[in-house]
Amino acid sequence: MKKESKFIKVKCEDCENEQVIFSKVSNNxxxxxxxxxxxxxxxxxxxxxxxVVKRVDE
Ligand SMILES: [Zn+2]
Structure with missing residues (x-):
């Protein structure tokens, strides 16, 4: 069982936009x-x- 979160909610330091990204990415x-x-x-x-705002666990 992996304990890694699959999704992470992050906040842009420049414009404060929040978005959820995958914890494993293949591109920027x-x-x-x-x-x-x-x-x-x-x-x-x-x-x-x-x-990182928070981890989004399933
Ligand atoms: Zn931004």
Whole structure:
């Protein structure tokens, strides 16, 4: 059983937009509003580059 959250809610540090992103990404995740990079892939697990609001567990 993995304890990792599958989704993480993050808040853009530039425009304060909140969005939920997958904890494992294969491409850079950008803010939907301003395009700031929010997460980058690091071998599967996203390296979050902004504030994490909370983990969204299923
Ligand atoms: Zn933004």
């Amino acid at each position: 995740v950008e803010c939907n509003i301003c395009g700031r990079t929010l997460a980058v892939p690091t071998g599967g697990i996203a390296d979050i580059k902004t504030k």
